[in-house]
Each structure stands twice: as structure tokens, then as C-alpha cells.
Amino acid sequence: FDEFFGRRSRRGPGRRRGSDLRYDLKITLEEAFSGAEKTVTLEKHQPCSTCKGSGMKPGSAPATCPECGGTGNLRYQQGFFAISRTCHRCAGRGRIIKELCPKCRGSGFELVEKKLEVRIPKGVESGSILRLAGEGEPGEPGAVPGDLHVIIFIEEHPIFQRQGTELLCEIPISFPKAALGAELEVQALDGPVRLKIPAGTQTGKVFKLKGKGMPSLNGHRGDLHIRIFVEVPEKLNAKSRELIEKLAQQEKPENYPLSEAFLNRTKKTQA
Template sequence: MSAREWIGKDFYRELGVSSDATADEIKKSYRKLAKENHPDANAGNAEAEQKFKAVSEAYGVLSDPGKRKEYDEARQLFGGGGPGGFNFPGGGGGGFDVGDIFGQAGAQGGGFGGLGDMLGNLFGRRGAAGATTNRPQRGADVETDVRIDFVEAVKGATLPLRLSSPTTCGTCGGNGAKPGTSPRLCPTCSGSGLVSRSQGAFAFSEPCQDCRGRGKIIDDPCPECAGEGVSTRTRTLTVRIPPGVDDNQRIRLAGQGEPGRGGAQAGDLFVRVHVAPHALFGRKELDLTITVGVNFAELALGGTITVPTLDSKVSVKVPPGTASGRVLRVRGKGIAKRDGKQGDLLVTLQVAVPSTVDEKAKAALESYAEAVKDQDPRPEITELLQGR
């Protein structure tokens, strides 16, 4: 991509964030816009598809600290009337490529060699070497969301995932030409993608208008991708969710993102997992948690209670004189991960107080109250009150 093409795009505006937005703010805005404009949710809506591509391109630059730094520096220098006075696109600079201005000036001893190298690297060219606009470019990373239930998160699962995203065109194989034909070398720029012109004492280069800076001309474009080499397709992937995955955790699928340009590797697909809560169980790292109601007699006298697990059930011994709120640990009944780590089941005992009692229970409680009336359950409070 040329300097004019990149700087001329306002990636911050595409994502609806300010230029000083944090990485989390950028990610949050991208996820919201990508979800709203995803082709799966907007079938046949060309405008939404274009917006989806635009926010994906913007996120690909702004989510990478290195790319974002270069983008910000270049826009500060040349995109907003800063030092140098160049404005893109359509300003008074004649529509030339800044990277090539300083690249060629440096090569001719004009003193801009360092800046030319920086700009050359930024826009895919080396300032001192003239130009190649067709340097391979890694594909952008893609992120999507899946929702699973609590048991699937604990035990792991294998899920089909449908994605509508840019991918290498299957009809032309990515070269943009109709099957049976091939792109030809551009005679205007001899395959460099740039043409040079002189203006006063300076020599300028700009993207070749005949091949649009690609260095090749496609006489008979592919009917599927219209010569772009990339098309939007719906594909189904099998995603393996590992046991013990956390809510909001991301799983990386290498090479399943957007295709690379010029033979470069594809980006990665990140699957963000959302786990639905369970009606009975909770989670604390690798431990499962559950709250079990017990009556006063079970706590005072002790006994054995039956507690469910995700697989079956276990018997838990309650020691006599156990206080309400005590947590009992059942070893090895938590979450098991592939690396061999095993959590426990944490059982919180909570006394259940009946809202109503029948006459028989009432008489028994009154008898118990009479029997323990000399036992003070609140000695600290009684001592404080007596001191006043």
C-alpha cells in the first residue's frame, strides 16, 4: 500500500475512537463494529460487508503496536499539515508518494536518507533502492466469539464454527486472473508498480496508474473476486475447546485468519470463548464450588450428606459442631486439565432456616431452647453490653 493510500485513510474514524485510544478501547470498538456488520448477520448487505472489511483493515493496523506507531508518525508528519507541509490525498503536493520523494532524495545525496529509509520500510519500499510495491504482506488476524455451556468449558468440547471472512479466491488461486489466463507484466512500470516524473529539481515517483501499483495487469479478471485475488466466503472450521477453558479466554488457530498477500502467510484466527453460568456450580480457578443447604441438627450433631458433582455424586462427612458457612474440600472432583493438573470440589455448608414450622417441630425447638438457655451464643457481645 502506498503512503497516500494508507495515510489517506483515517483508521481511528473507521473504529469510532480517538487517536489516543487505549488498546482495550480499540479492541472493544472493533469487536462491536465487526459483530454489527458481520456478513452472517447482514446477508446481501453490500454496505455492511464493506464496513466489515474497513474496520478489519483498521484493526489490523491499530492493534499492532509497531504498525500503529509508524502510522501515527507518518500521519503527524505528512497527513495533517505537519512538518513538510504535505497533505493526502488531493492536496497541493501533486498526488505523489512521500516515501519515494525522500527515498530518491536520499539516494541523490539530498540529506534525507534516514527519513527515506523509515518511510520506505513503512510503505513497503526501501528508500535508497527505488521501489517494489509487491512485497509479501502477512494476512490480518481475525477474531470471533463462541458461546458454550459450563460443562463444555470444564470437560472440553469440539464445535463447528461458521465464518464469513476474506480468504484466498478459490477460483483463481489468488492471482486475480480468470482461470486459464495469467496476469502480465505492466509495460508502463516494467513491473515495479511505480512511475517516475520530474518537477523542477526533484524527481518524484507515484503508483502506476495502469496497474494501480501492482506491477501486473490483469486483462481478464477472475469472475469471483474481480481481480482482487481475495473473496469473502463462508467456511466451517472445527474448533477444539480444551478442558478447563476460562470465560473470555482466547484460543488461537494459527493460519486461519485472512490470507496473506504476495505469497505471505495467513493471519491467525482468535476464538474468544464465553461460558454460560451453571445453575448449581461455580468456579474458582481449577476448583468447582457449590453451596449446599443443611439443617441445624446436621451441623450440630454431624453426619454424612450427599453432594452432586458434574459426573455423579459423592458422600461428604460433616464433623459435629460445624459452623454454617464452613467450606469442605473434596479432593480430585474439580476441573482436570490436559497437563495433569486437577482441582477439587469446594462444598460450602449453609444452614437452611424454615420459614414455617409445624406444632411438632415447634415443640421440639422450644424444648431445645430451654435446654441450652444457659449457653450464651454471643459471649463477646454480652460482655460488651454488660460493660456499658
């Protein structure tokens, strides 16, 4: 109501906070596992080094706004009411710049390249936002700057797939190892581990290595899930072919329970 009755508010126009900035940062799965320190380079505004953010030519002084007479407000009479509005020429400051800074042309800011250190915590996920307070754009004189929001994107890994704190991978093994059993050395993110493959392991069998997955932000460690698939040789030499043919001659249905069960289901369907 103060504006309608011609009473000017004592409170001046609010100083606007600086805008926030966004930076997309790609990291590896290994960096997300162990944590990392990354240096990011971005362009941002900062107070002009010549005029120190005033927008005025060094050595000059601001002049009283001729539009509002230095009050920062303009009053309009509408019938019985007097309305006060912020002066459009000086934006409520009551002063104007007559001699502009030759470097920033009166804006008070200059564009610079800045390097910042970003700490990547262990267990960070794609889409996580790291906030660097005060590293955004500067605000109006006397106002706080904005923040820098660093968005994390984890690059696709050639071996592991991630689901939260769980890691999955597929490992090929030969037919003899699947049939006879074997002990494999599997590379986890924090080093090699031994995995025992029992005799008769089938394609699709999943083994779980507890505590070998990704860490969470609160310190919990997920599991590593290893899916086996049996690789059949594409080319055979004469000796290998001879041995496999001998094996085929000794095959019995009870040695292949999955195949036998499938044939029985097929027979029931046809019946």
C-alpha cells in the same frame, strides 16, 4: 537514498499477510473441566473459485499498466532529484486487469461459510485465546493467510463458582442435620463424593475437598470448597412446632457459645 538518486530498488512491494479473524466461543464449565471438541462456523474469504484468485475473467490475460509501462513505479523529477514511487494504478505489479472475473469482480476473493474443529484443552479459563494458524483471511497472492483467534468464554454455572483452579459452592442443610451431624452426597464435576458434617456445624462453615476442583493446563488439580448454610423451615406443622418449643425450653447459654460471646461483647460496649 536509491529513490532520491533515481535508482529503482530491485525489491518489489511487499506482499501483505492476510488479516487475523476473531471468534467468540461460549462453553460450559463442564467442557472446561473435561476438555472438548467444538465445531465453529464462520464466514471468511477465500480465493475465488472461478478465477483461482487472479481476479481476471477465465481465458483472459493481464495487460501492461499504461501508467508505469509495466515497471510498477513512477518517476518524478524534482530539481536535481528523481523520485521513484509505486504506481497507484497497478499497485506496483506492472500489470492491470482489463477483463474482470464475473464472480468476484476483480477482487480475487469470495465469501464462503466454513466449519472448523476447535480442541478445547482441560482447565481453559475465560479469556483464553486459541490460535488456529492460517485460518484467517487470505493474503495477497503469494503471501501467507492470517490466523483465527478463538476467544473462550465460560458460561455461568448454576452451582459452582470458579476462582482459577478452585471451585466454590454453597449447600443448604436442615437444622437437625447441622445440630446432630450427617453425611451428605455432594456432586462434584467428576461425580458424587461423600461429605461428613459434624454435629454442631454452623452457617458459613467451609469444608475443603482436596483435588476436587478444576484442572490447570499443566495438569494440577485444585480443590472444591463447600460452604454450609443452615436452612430454617419457613412453615411448621403442629407437631414440629411443639418439638421445637420443647427444645427452646431446655436451651442453656453454654449450648450457644457464639451467641453468648456476642452478648458479652455487647454488654462491654454498653458499659
